[in-house]
Amino acid sequence: MDSPIRVLHVDDDPDFAELTAELLEREDSRISVTTASGPVDGRERLESTEFDCIVSDFDMPGESGIAFLETVRADYPDLPFILFTGKGSEEVASDAISAGVTDYLQKAIGSEQYELLANRIATAVDQYRTARELERQNDLFAKAQNIGNVGAWEYDIRTDTTHVSDEVLRIHALDTDEHLTPEETLEYFHPDDRPAVREAFLSAVRDGEVYDLQLRMLDASGTQRWVRTRGEPQTENGEIVRVRGILQDITAQKRREMKLERQNARLEEFAHVVSHDIRNPLQVADGQLALAEQTGDPEAFEQAKEALSRIETIIENILTLARHGRTVDETEALDLHDTAREAWETVETGELTLTCDGDGEIAADRERLRQLLENLFHNTVKHGAGATTIRVGQIQPMYTSTRADGNTPSGFYVADDGSGIDEAIRGDVFESGFTTASESTGFGLAIVAQIAEAHGWQAAVTDSRDGGARFEFTEHPAGGLAG
Structure with a gap:
């Protein structure tokens, strides 16, 4: 002035x-x-x-x-x-x-x-x-707001009106001339997270409680995001008259955190393998070599050789996990059935036959998708007792959501007509080192899970229509953040 x-x-x-x-x-x-x-x-x-x-x-x-x-x-x-x-x-x-x-x-x-x-x-x-x-x-x-992906909002308790900034609307994938009420905002949050944000908002309005939450939301385009939502009550003459807050898109931060968690989990898996899975055959080899030195028994030498061969297989699997567990940065449109047939040619499948259902493409890294399919084919050969056919096909989305192009999965499956996988152990089959066969290292399906996770897919196992095992790989609009 x-x-x-x-x-x-x-x-x-x-x-x-x-x-x-x-x-x-x-x-x-x-x-x-x-x-x-x-x-x-x-x-x-x-x-x-x-x-x-x-x-x-x-x-x-x-x-x-x-x-x-x-x-x-x-x-x-x-x-x-x-x-x-x-x-x-x-x-x-x-x-x-x-x-x-x-x-x-x-x-x-x-x-x-x-x-x-x-x-x-x-x-x-x-x-x-x-x-x-x-x-x-x-x-x-x-x-x-644009740089920090942070929007501001205000709810006036006395007039029951809401004001939001353009960035809040952008985070919701809405036009800047649209309006959001608290009830409408709540519907955008993940169903599992709605109770938490509803209770936090009501506590702010009733009791003056500040809240700061990290939650999932599904925007108007059907894309899932992670957001930070904070609310702070404002008082006049001792009465709560409004709640002001921010909404921040933290999807990129969450992805980095989840990637780091996956990397730490992978390091823990490697440490377990080195300390347990490799130590056991090393002890066998050491004991058999000592016995061979004393007795000259050829069988002791053979058992030591087998133990060393198992160590070599485990090390190769560890390297495969490390290589294929990295996040996929670039993909290409691959014909699922052509890729499946290419993988089929590299596996000794005996009398098994491959059937491809329907046509379709999938965005993936070629080398890693082939590795995934090879491991699943090999898994049926080893564990799918009685199997005669392996089927590969796409899972088509079923739009049951009230939102167009909602959070409905699509992807592909690999199924067989063998003995299937007991429901009691389905939650363990993707763990490193888990196996039901003594001669197996237990890394085949763990590598499958790592490749799926690197693509942002969710891997699951269930029954096939013929009573065997069916492995499903689904991709959500959230880009691997769903659930």
């Missing part, structure tokens, strides 16, 4: 312009006046100097003050412009207002007019600066 006020005074009478400048600067020490002899001179000064306000005469030779105002408004739509003229009429005032004048003041005899003009200038400039500062803050707030 104490900043200098730079005024451009445009008047064709140099004596009057000089007098006006002197008296305005005397009335308000903040005011500094630059004079111009007419509109042409005024525009030239505007191009070279920044001003906070223009004061212009109306009746000038060649171009009127209103015509000058119109040219100024083309480049400076909000700059304060005061028409200070000796020719006053309703017509002039109406034209000035239509042209966008800030204020209109008639010249008069006496020094009081300069006090009034100085006050009008100060008021117009202060309003102009306040509006610009508010605009700057709003722009800064909007940029901060």
Whole structure:
């Protein structure tokens, strides 16, 4: 409010312009006046100097003050412009207002007019600066929202109305002219998370409790996100009158956290394998070699060799887990059935036959998808007693959600008509080292699970239509974050 006020005074009478400048600067020490002899001179000064306000005469030779105002408004739509003229009429005032004048003041005899003009200038400039500062803050707030993916919202308890920022609507995949009530907002949260956010919001409204939650939501396009929602009650005279809060999209952060958790889990698996699965055959090899040294028994040498071979297999599996467990960054459209047939050629399947149901493509990493299929085929060969056929096909989405393209899974399956997998152990089959056969390392399905997870797929095992095992791999719109 104490900043200098730079005024451009445009008047064709140099004596009057000089007098006006002197008296305005005397009335308000903040005011500094630059004079111009007419509109042409005024525009030239505007191009070279920044001003906070223009004061212009109306009746000038060649171009009127209103015509000058119109040219100024083309480049400076909000700059304060005061028409200070000796020719006053309703017509002039109406034209000035239509042209966008800030204020209109008639010249008069006496020094009081300069006090009034100085006050009008100060008021117009202060309003102009306040509006610009508010605009700057709003722009800064909007940029901060976009950079941080943070939106703001407010619920007024007394009027039962809600106001949300554009970023909140963007996070919901809604247009900026749409509206959200608390009830509508609740419907976007994951069904399992709705009770938590409902109770937190009600506690804020009733008891003044602050909340800060990380929850899943499904936006209007059917994409699942992770969001941070925070609410803080506001009081007036001891009464809770509103709740203000933020909504932040933390999907990328959650993905990083989940990736780190997967990596840590994988390291723990490797540590277990090194400390247990490799130690056992090492002890066998060491004992058999000691026995062979003492007795020269060829069978002891053979058992030691088998133990070392098992260690080599385990190490190869560990490397495969490490290689295929990395997140898939690039995929290509692969024909599922062509890829299945390619994998089939690399596995000794004996009398088994491969059947491909329907047509379709799947976005995947070629090498890792082939490895996944090879391991499943090999699993049927080893454990699918009585199996004669392996089927590969796509799982088609079933749109049962009330939202178009809802959170409905689609993907592919690999099924056989063998003995199946006991329901009691289905939750363990994807664990590293789990096996029902003593000669198996138990890594085949663990590698399958790692490859699926790296793609963002969910792996599950159930019964096939022929009574055997059916492995399903589904991809949700959430990009691997579902559930």
